[in-house]
Amino acid sequence: MNPVTTSFTDPVLARYLALGAVLFVIGLVGFMTRRNMIMIFLSTEIMFQGVAVNLIALSRYWHNADGQSFVIFLLTVAAAEASLALGLVVMLYRRRQTLNVDMWSDLQG
Amino acid sequence: MDYPLIIATAFGAIALYLMMPRGEAWLFKLGMLIGVLALGTGLSYLTHWATLHFPNHPGIGPGVFFYVFSLLAIGSAVGVVGHSKPIYSALYFVLMTLAISGLFVLLLAEFMAVVLIIIYAGAILVTYVFVIMLASPSGVAAAAVDYDRVSADPLIAILVSFLLLGTILEVLFSSSAPGTAAAVVGGAVTTAHGAHWNGLAALGQNLYSRYTIPLELAGVLMTISLVGAVVIARKNAPRTHTLGSGDMPTE
Numbered sequence: 001m002n003p004v005t006t007s008f009t010d011p012v013l014a015r016y017l018a019l020g021a022v023l024f025v026i027g028l029v030g031f032m033t034r035r036n037m038i039m040i041f042l043s044t045e046i047m048f049q050g051v052a053v054n055l056i057a058l059s060r061y062w063h064n065a066d067g068q069s070f071v072i073f074l075l076t077v078a079a080a081e082a083s084l085a086l087g088l089v090v091m092l093y094r095r096r097q098t099l100n101v102d103m104w105s106d107l108q109g
Numbered sequence: 110m111d112y113p114l115i116i117a118t119a120f121g122a123i124a125l126y127l128m129m130p131r132g133e134a135w136l137f138k139l140g141m142l143i144g145v146l147a148l149g150t151g152l153s154y155l156t157h158w159a160t161l162h163f164p165n166h167p168g169i170g171p172g173v174f175f176y177v178f179s180l181l182a183i184g185s186a187v188g189v190v191g192h193s194k195p196i197y198s199a200l201y202f203v204l205m206t207l208a209i210s211g212l213f214v215l216l217l218a219e220f221m222a223v224v225l226i227i228i229y230a231g232a233i234l235v236t237y238v239f240v241i242m243l244a245s246p247s248g249v250a251a252a253a254v255d256y257d258r259v260s261a262d263p264l265i266a267i268l269v270s271f272l273l274l275g276t277i278l279e280v281l282f283s284s285s286a287p288g289t290a291a292a293v294v295g296g297a298v299t300t301a302h303g304a305h306w307n308g309l310a311a312l313g314q315n316l317y318s319r320y321t322i323p324l325e326l327a328g329v330l331m332t333i334s335l336v337g338a339v340v341i342a343r344k345n346a347p348r349t350h351t352l353g354s355g356d357m358p359t360e
Contacts, residue, residue, distance in 0.1 A: 011159035012172070016216070017281055018155070019179045022121075023186055025274040029125055030190035032266035035256040038195050038241055042202060045233065046186050049209050052225070060216040060308075065315035068221055068308065072316065075228050076327040080334035082233045086240045087341040093244040100256040 016057035023050030037092065037099045041085045048078050113154040114278050120147030122271035129263040130193040137191070144187065148180065158282055174215055181208035193257045195241045199234055206230045220309045 027046030034040055052071045059067025089099070096103055120143055127140030185208065188201035206229045213222035316324055 011155075011163050012175075014158075014281055015155060015172075015175060015179075016212070018151075018278060019182070019212075021274055021277040021281070022183055025270045026125070026183070026186045026190055028270045028273070029129075029263065029267055032270070033129055033260040033263040034190070035259075035261045036195060038237065038244070039198060039257070042189060042195075042198060042237060045202065045229070046189060046205070049182075049205065049229075052221075053209060053212060056213055056216050056218050056221060060218065063311075065308070065311035066319075068218055068312045069315050069320050071221055072224075072312075073320075073323065073327055075224065076330060079228060079233060080330055082236055083338040084334050084341065086236055087338040089240055090244055091341055098256075099244055099254075102256070102261075 013057055013061045017054055020050045020054035020057070023047070023053065026050075035100055035102060037089045037101055038086075040101065041082065041089070045078065045082070048074060111154070111158075111279075111282065113150055113157070114282060115275065117147050117151035117154060118271055118275040118278065120144070120150060121274070122267050123147075125187065125190075125271075126263055126267050128187060128191040129260040129267075130191060130258055131260070140191075148183070152176070154282075175212070178208045178211040178215070181205075182212070195245070195257065196238065199237050199241060202237075203230050203234055206234070218308050220312060 024047050027043045027048075027050060030043030030046065031040055034043060052074055055067040055071050055074070057067075059065060092104065093099055124140045124142075124144030124147055127136050127143065131137075182205050185201045185205040189198045189205065192198045192201060206225060210222035210225045213219070213225060
């Protein structure tokens, strides 16, 4: 058993939630501004980690393991998304020899 | 709305705007300075808020490890977004993963910390590094290409994103709005479960009793994505390149 050595209370929870929000927003900015396809997907991983911090902190706060279970599922989806997305990136790179998303703007119809 | 919060958010927005890849080093340094200013304002506001609303809480103390790990995480996240070479961004991402797993240890989620390192730093990031090496236009040692050096119009993106951040922080820290952290809490749930909390045992019990079917579905998802990745990766390779032309790596 792990004895709770430091008390985990409302102000501490607020710190963690603020950190999760900051990480999410940094990832969002990267997602919208980078033009390299690989960097766009790497920015979504930052957003995933911000959400994971939120979930773990709330799980600790309520003494409820649901948050940690959700992080397990989040990691699963992140791994699946990374493998599929990077496969797509490699395929697209082979077609046009560039990673610039602007080169694929003809897909918007 | 609290003015220090607005100021910290605005400083953060300006800092991130200056630190986006633009090809000029002094702008990056200026952005770093303003970013430190923003973080300082935010942290002092956090301390002020905690002492104002929870004067008798024992948990207000400095919490050195939290600050070290969170500053490391935020700094390396900015490094991921702001660096013009993808391989360095990937390395900054590894640093961010390590910092966040340190935070998970602080939150008594040791298993999740280890899993985060193994899956993110071990599996996902290795995949990213492989793809960066496979799909870099002229080798790793070449200078950053044009679309990495200059980011695509960061002004509107940063305005919208930091509006979102300001809204979230307002909901978290404002003392008047309903549904704030101060209002949600208040109950006795936090102390009802006593002083012992074994995260791993609770996680295992929860996963295999309450979320059994979602766990199996997660396995199905992994299998489908594995098959999909193989199909995507091999279908178009022979079509664009004739085998033996010399520019395809042979495994």
